[in-house]
Amino acid sequence: MRYVKAENVAEVVQLLQDEVGVARVLAGGTDVLVQLKMGMVEPDLIVDIKHLEGIKDIVSEDGGYRIGAAVSGAELGEHAGVVALWPGVVEGVELIGSTQVQGRATMAGNLCNGSPAADSVPGLVAADAVVRIAGPDGVRDCAVLDIPVSPGKISLTKGEFITSIFLPKRPERASDAYLRFIPRTEMDIAVAAAGVSLELDADGTCTAARVSLGAVAPTVLLVEEAANAIIGTKLDEASLEILAAACSAVCNPIDDKRGTIEFRTEIAGVLAKRAALIAYKRAGGQ
Amino acid sequence: MALDENGKRTFNIIGTRPPRPDGIDKVTGRAMYGADATAPGMLTGHILRSPHAHAKIKSIDTSAAEALSGVKAVITSADFGVPEDDYTRDVQDNCMAREKVLYDGHAVAAVAAINAGVAKQALKLIKVEYEILPHVTDVDAAMKPDAPIVLAGYAMDGLPKGMSENVTHHFEFGHGDMDAGFAKADKIVERSFTTAATHQGYIEPHACLATMGGDGKGELWVCTQGHYHVRGVCADILGMDASQLRVTASEIGGGFGGKTTVFIEPVALALARKSGRPVKLVMNREEVFRASGPTVSSSTDVKIGMTKDGRITAAHATLRYQGGAFPSGTVQFGAQSAFAAYDLDAVQTIGWNVMTNRPKEAAYRAPGAPMAIYAVESVVDELCQELGLDPLDVRLKNAARKGTKSAYGPTFDDIGLEATLEAAKAHPHYAAPLGPNQGRGLSCGFWFNFGGNTCVTMNLNFDGTVGITEGNPDIGGSRASISMMAAEELGISYDKVRTIVADTNSLGHNDITDGSRVTFAVGLATIKAAREAIKVMCARAAKIWDIDADAVYWEDGFAKPSGPNAGAFEPMSIEEIAASSPNTGGPIAGHHEVNADGAGVSFGVHLVDLEVDPETGATTVLRYTVFQDAGKAVHPDYVEGQMQGGAVQGIGWALNEEYIYGQDGRLQNPGLLDYRIPVASDLPDIDTVILEIPNPGHPYGVRGVGETPIVPPLAAISNAVSRSIGLRMSALPMSPPKILKALKSKG
Amino acid sequence: MKNIHVSTTVNGDPTEFICAPDESLLDVLRDRLRLTGSKEGCGSGDCGACSVMVDGRLVCSCLVLGAEAEGAKIETIEGMAKGDDLHPLQQHFIDGAALQCGICTPGILVAAKALLEKNPNPTDTEVRYWLAGNLCRCTGYDKIIKAVQAAAAEMRGA
Structure with a gap:
């Protein structure tokens, strides 16, 4: 195995493209190092991208924020601007692992790990976040929703890597929330999860919403029926029940050591309902 | 040894909360646990484990691993004998599978190499041919007559019809007339329950460092709840005399019963014997779960x-x-x-x-x-x-x-x-x-x-301070409590006593730290050892005073004449008695050996x-x-x-x-x-x-x-x-x- | 696999080592620098026994490559006491019996120190969540939380 501390984006792309064996990008390393230790992957090349210019920066852009691929969860959580604009995205990222893991883990890494249970992804999907990808053909942007392909597999092609994630601007009276279910209070992988982003009008009626689910299908799901259930409402009990039912209806989970199909399907709706209410309150709804 | 009837109902030190003697080492990172020791020329040991729940081992080919540069020893069950007694054979077979693998994670071979990278590479080069057998992991399923047989020849005597050979033990306890009892009840509830196997979950994985010289003498540094037990089992498995294997217990990072037996220790010793080099063997967390002992x-x-x-x-x-x-x-x-x-x-x-x-x-x-x-x-x-x-x-x-x-x-x-x-x-x-x-x-x-076999030695130093030597790994503060009991008995301050856990060759046999026995049994032996030393100290004072030893008693760290008839002597402190001991008969010690009951x-x-x-x-x-x-x-x-x-x-x-x-x-x-x-x-x-x-x-x-x-x-x-x-x-x-x-x- | 030469700072001292590209910082600390106070309980970031600070961030050293330490500032449990002067956390862990076997203690002390530097007056709940990545199997956490709070109170008063 070779370890290379890359100096610039072009070098990363070149290294990834030229490697005939297995290459891995290292940002926070909290997935790669575990896989390395467990013998799940034996990379021939590790490219450390933490020293690229701007890769650890959070910058304002068009009323939103561009977050460098190597920004850790702890750094993101300390950024008052992002926390105010996208609290649900931040709380999703902050749920990844322990305080120690937060010191290293990144949103981009969490996304690239390709896990359907990745805690940061439902929030990013609900936020309609866009990743910027550098590759042999230059730079391209892609919706977060289109990155995961199947468990452990993402849509980036050889030579490509994520350089930043963009969280768009928000109107007044808009917010988001993320909830996951785990058996303990910390340190577990999500058994089911929901991200909800919504916008309200002056009287508190929901005018736009995006609802996403994690850990209940091979990839994170965007559930339009669930969003439609609350658009035009003030999140009354009846509309929340429709939202919950819509969420449960699209679940396609597995039985495993972390939860059953039945359980995941049931609580996906419960979590979406609760997350919607938190987002509603954060957006100023009563 | 019965409860003290007179006096001793008020305590000076028992019931207080002094700092533990190993505290500073443990908050500064200095304390030495199982994986923290090194030795010159040390190799790294790694174990190859079965991926199957139950399989016959048809063949093991270690030649490619042995040929790999940096590999110094490869062992399989063929490197061990077949012990005659059932217990030792079972322990050995659990440490290294013979003929069959019996569970996912069962050890089949081990290597010692110059570093972890080479050792891991070597494990991949070992070719094991398995014939997979049907398996059973559920308790109720394993009792059914058609269940796969885990190990033949272990069925209990008088196995009831309709039960699998897997059933090895049967116990019955109780008294009274059950039918009459239930007849008197106004309400009867009958219900069935299940519990899953759980693991002790100690944070320190099993670890040891083994050395075996060409002269047949061995040293083992190991995290264990019972180093005398480890010595006994390892000596039996390796065919050594107990006296030739010195086992030292490291600080122990949790055990809860899970470190009362051996898993890797005989393997490390066998690798050390074969390679002629010290071998450190440390389980990773996955091995701890798959191949140590959870509960039932x-x-x-x-x-x-x-x-x-x-x-x-x-x-x-x-x-x-x-x-x-x-x-x-x-x-x-x-x-x-x-x-x-x-x-x-x-x-x-x-x-x-x-x-x-x-x-x-x-x-x-x-x-x-x-x-x-x-x-x-x-x-x-x-x-x-x-x-x-x-x-x-x-x-x-x-x-x-x-x-x-x-x-x-x-x-x-x-x-x-x-x-x-x-x-x-x-x-x-x-x-x-x-x-x-x-x-x-x-x-x-x-x-x-539980009480059990216990040895304690109390040594009085020439400056009047006290060393307690005991043989039970300190798993939750026992060195503090034993020092406290010694200080209480001697009537001296806690900080004048230092308790250490001896290796197997420095003190007689001590049973494992289990059965909640240490504060009870080691404490009891400590008190008794202190009382023996007190007797000697009183005799020394009597000798100096030139009075009858029976006319001297011990109180609060001093020998005192028992009354006006004994003479008007100033009380003699433990320091004075200690300092003068070379002139009154030599060093002073007390010891006690017991198979304690009355827990x-x-x-x-x-x-x-x-x-x-x-x-x-x-x-x-x-x-x-x-x-x-x-x-x-x-x-x-x-x-x-x-x-x-x-x-x-x-x-x-x-x-x-x-x-x-x-x-x-x-x-x-x-x-x-x-x-x-x-x-x-x-x-x-x-x-x-x-x-x-x-x-x-x-x-x-x-x-x-x-x-x-x-x-x-x-x-x-x-x-x-x-x-x-x-x-x-x-x-x-x-x-x-x-x-x-x-x-x-x-x- | 060719070894890498790394120059770094450990507990304030300039330190150099060589390591394999796939070697963790924890292995470097323990096996190459003989700083065995950081413990390996899992190797996968689930137990926190290997907690150290890298450039002021609390991390699991098992999830950092040794090679990444180039130019970094590493702080371990061995650097926590200043000579014979224990850090208040260390003293309160002894006084409050916040350790039994002690294997998790170095990691918990490093993590707790990081917490109190960020939040000198945490609630019990904040302490519990901050330390959720540090497993302790002996104490049930009760005396650990109390010792952290006692140290925090002393440090606020100092």
Whole structure:
């Protein structure tokens, strides 16, 4: 195995493209190092991208924020601007692992790990976040929703890597929330999860919403029926029940050591309902 | 050695909370644990493990691994002999499979190499040809006559028809007329329960450093609860004399019973012997889960009859435990302890042990008791609900007391159950209001405690300070409590005493640190050793004063003439006696060797409030109080620590911890991510109330306290959940999917 | 696999080592620098026994490559006491019996120190969540939380 501390984006792309064996990008390393230790992957090349210019920066852009691929969860959580604009995205990222893991883990890494249970992804999907990808053909942007392909597999092609994630601007009276279910209070992988982003009008009626689910299908799901259930409402009990039912209806989970199909399907709706209410309150709804 | 009758009811040091002698080493990172030692020329050992639950080993080809540059030794079972006695052979076969692999993770070969990278590469080059056999991991399935046979030739004598050869042990305890007892009952509840296998979950993986010289002398540095035991087993396996293998216990990073046997030690020694170099062998966490010893899983039927006013008329339990791939007698403790908290006219318990394709179980804190008492205390709680009775009143009404003939035979002496129940009843926790979706549960707990073989030496230094040499690894502050008992007895200050844990060649045999025995038995031997030294010190003073030795007595660190007739001598301090000892007969020491009995049983009661989320099945523990009889709490901080730590292990067992096996017989969750031990944010404060009902078998009244606290949480939590959701739960762990499913079934 | 030369700072001292590209910082600390106070309980970031600070951030050293330490500032348990003067957390852990076997203690002390530097006056709940990645199997956490709070109170008063 070779370890290379890359100096610039072009070098990363070149290294990834030229490697005939297995290459891995290292940002926070909290997935790669575990896989390395467990013998799940034996990379021939590790490219450390933490020293690229701007890769650890959070910058304002068009009323939103561009977050460098190597920004850790702890750094993101300390950024008052992002926390105010996208609290649900931040709380999703902050749920990844322990305080120690937060010191290293990144949103981009969490996304690239390709896990359907990745805690940061439902929030990013609900936020309609866009990743910027550098590759042999230059730079391209892609919706977060289109990155995961199947468990452990993402849509980036050889030579490509994520350089930043963009969280768009928000109107007044808009917010988001993320909830996951785990058996303990910390340190577990999500058994089911929901991200909800919504916008309200002056009287508190929901005018736009995006609802996403994690850990209940091979990839994170965007559930339009669930969003439609609350658009035009003030999140009354009846509309929340429709939202919950819509969420449960699209679940396609597995039985495993972390939860059953039945359980995941049931609580996906419960979590979406609760997350919607938190987002509603954060957006100023009563 | 009986409770001191005169004096000694007031203590100067016992009951205080001085800092532990190993504290600074442990907060600065200096303390040396199993994996922290090195030796010149040291190699790294790695073990190849079976990916199959059950398979015949058709062949092992190690030639490619041996040829790899940097590999210094490769071993398989062929490098060991075949021990004649069953016990040693089973232990050896568990450390290195012979002929068959019996569980996922069973060791098949090992290498010693110049570094971990080479060792791992070498493991990949070892070719093992397996013939896969059918497997069984479930306790009830393994008892069925058509179950795959784990190991032939181990069936119990007189195996009943309709049972598999996998059944190795059968126990029965009890007394009284069961039919007559049940006939007197107004209400009978009969229910079946299961518990999953759990792991001790010590944070330090097994680790050792072995050296074997060409002269046949060996050294072993190892994290263990019992280095004398390790020496005995390893010497037997390797065909050495015990005297030629010196074993030193490292600081131990948790054990809870799981470090009372050997897994890697004989392998490291064999690699060291073959390579001629020191070999360090450290398990990784996955190996700890797959190939050390978790506790048993169980399946239990309990039937209890009760009168309308809460008197138990008859009680019956059938326990079925699986103890993994080799015979295990743990179910005996379950069958003995199941009804220990009750004074019963008619009681019977039956225990069966069965082998499965799982790692051989090891002791885990009160081994066998938590799962048995969980089932019993659940049924008692259900009877209380059915009959509209207060669960503490019912337990008080039926509580075992001094003079009770216990369900397992012996008649109890002074015990603290009643006082413990009364303390729980009087505690504000029991009267506190509960909110919606909340439930309160309680359970009694019991453990026998143990004494055992113990040696202690007390050496008086020339400056009057004292060294205590004992032979039990300090797993939770015992060096502090032993120093305290020595200081108390000698009448000197705590900081004048230093206690060390000796290696196997520096002191006679000491049994394993288990059975909550150390503070009791090593303490007892320490007191006795100190008393012997006091006798010598009094004689030395008498010699200086030129009076009769009988005319001198010891008080508060001084030899004193016993009265005016003895002479008007100034009291002589321990320092003076020590300083003058070269002129009065030489160095002064006291020692004591004993196979201690009189450990004194221990009872506890746990009280818990919790809340169940009706939409997700998640349980939040809100309030927890532990009541326990410590006999005499030598260092109350460490008594509380045992009560709190045991309670939390039990909470984990009740709610989330479990060994999960797939259809393929492989362990699905061999890591601390998915084997979910409680984290700090899962828990409230764990409040403690120490009762002190002196143990008649110890001079200060001390009882072991370490194991009892893991017993009550299983039922206490289950009873609270059951009361919260209005449905009796009967399987552990009560993970959220299980609780939600129960809630849904209720509609 | 060719070894890498790394220049770094450990507990304030300039330190150089060589390591394999796939070697963790924990292995470097323990096996190459003989700083065995950081423990390996899992190797997968689930137990926190290997907690150290890297450039002022609390991390699991098992999830950092040794090679990444180039130019970094590493702080371990061995650097926590200043000579014979224990850090208040260390003293309160001894005084409050917040350790039994002690294997998790170095990691918990490093993590707790990081917490108190960020939040000198945490609630019990904040302490419990901050330390959720540090497993302790002996104490049930009760005395750990109390010792952290006692140290925090002393440090606020100092």
